[in-house]
Amino acid sequence: MKTITLKTAKIHQVLEQLQTTFAGKLTTDAKEHILEIDNPIGKGIIKGISFKGGISYMEFDMEFTEDIAMVASSPDHTPICFAYCSQGHFMHSFGTNGEKHELENFQTGIITSKKSQDNLLYFEKDMRLKMILILVSPTSRSANGNHLSEELQKLFFKNDKAQNFAYVGSYNLKVAERVRQLNSIDETGIARRLMVEGLVHLILALEIQQHSDDLKKTDLQESSLTKNEMEVVRELSLFVNNYPEKQLSVTYLCKKGGLSPSKLQEGFKLMHGTTVTDYIRDVRVQLAENLIKTTDMNISEVVYSIGFISRSYFSKIFKAKYNCSPKEYKDKQRNFAISA
Template identity: 35%
Template sequence: MIEIGIKPDNLKDLLIEIKNHVGGTIKEEWNEFTLLVNNDKATGSIRFMPFDWGVHLLDFNITFRDDVKLSMHANGFNPIRFAYVLNGYFEHKFSADNRRILIDQYHSLIFTNKADGVNYIYFPKDTKLEINSIEIVRKKFLKKRTTNVATLNKKLYEVFVDTDEENRFAHYGALNLKIADLVKKMQTIKAKGMLRVLRIESIIYEILSFHIQRHDKSQQGVPLPTSLTKSELILVRKLGKSILKNPAKNYSLDQLALATGLSQAKLQDGFKFLYNRTVTEYIRHVRLESARDLINTTDLNISEVVYSIGFTSRSYFSKIFKEKYGLTPNEFKKQLVTAVAM
């Protein structure tokens, strides 16, 4: 086992200490620090990016060739950490505990320690790890003008305002596929320079919001759908993405159930959990969003838009469009023309 003990003042110290144990080189571009490793100890990369107001990103995309025990002392650098596992898994425990907790694929962990505590992270060998961690330094973050932690639920509020780091906290989150999409989106950013930094930062705040939403639901006692397994939820998500790409296709619940091998009841449970909509409501929502984009970005007339997104009745389309957006399609189109003329 590779044992790495760290008393960091910041995440860059952590990156340097990992490099000292597994080798590799650290490159820096636009304040994005990346440890690149390709040897008998590890293959892959670990990225660190600092942002304003005490927000940091730590991304693992690496395979260790031996088990790794990371010991992070909290008396120098002790942020709130929002970790998410896209691939692989890891285990966590506080120095005050004897039990390790498994954080599996598509699951999350929000944690922070007392100022004198130690966080232990255990990484498995020969397992591709893709782990996203957003780290918030509380004293700096609370100085941000738009930060209003009073809107958080009671437990998270207490964690954020504990700037003297007198309490330890851990929340082991349930399955969350929405964060997976955002982490993948962040990985595909090709932009350079300031544009790249801004795009990554915007996704970081999106991911953070989903961590907080999921914690809210757990505090409210909102359960996962017990009728579906993790693999079945992943199937539902793939189906949702397919509908998003092809809204005009003629969908039926029977056909969708047959295509996925899931019962209609499981499909409905999955869509309600992932999208807060029934299957029919989701299809209608996707078509209306697609219609609005077509009206906004093309020269198609309303009838052409209606049939291009899978509706057969213009009057029905106009009715549900107004219910959703507060304007008829024609009113929406005229509003766009007026705005361009001005």
């Protein structure tokens, strides 16, 4: 097993240390640090970015060729770490002899530790790992403008002091959907940074809510779906996004994924908070809005290209979502282009 020791909590320095260990190409775009690795040690990408309010974000999409143990020692101000694994799994322990906690795909986790405590993350060789870490650095109560950090300290610190604490939560498909949205951001520069920051805050909120719901043991978190079935739901969601023009239905998706209608609906409700039919409709409407804005297609061409068969029905749901008709929206886009 290869052991890596990280001697800093600052994201840009962490990425620099990882580059020293793994080699690879390290670049920066709008303060987001990106390490691309493709060598005998492993292949993939590690990203990191810091935001205001003491929040940092790291993303791993890696496959290592040998077992890895990553050691990070808690600084004077112990961060609260929110983790999520969307593919593969990893383990954590406090110190080399501490009990190991495993985080599987679709599971949330929260970790914090006492001062000067070594935290170890274990990554298995020959396994595709996709995980994110959101670090919230605590501040003194007198610090201005960091109410989030203060509230998290109340939740996870005892008497304002961090203790060794590791929580592995229930399976959460809503976070998986937000991670997918993060990975699908095509923008660069400041636009990408703002989009990433918004989604990171949303993921953080979902993880905190997950912890709260697990403590209350609410019925909302009880699911009859297995991990494999949840993976099927995620893949079917991607299929809808990639092929919205197909005549999709609950029956078609059940047959494609090998799920019963009840399990399919339960999975979409967990992941998207809506029914299968409503999800398909929303994906189509969003695609239509983009086509109206970015192409010369007329409204009828847009309607039929995304799988709708009724223009009047499409106009109705488009207006309900965007508060204007498709024609009004296209006219506004045309007028804007002329004035520009």
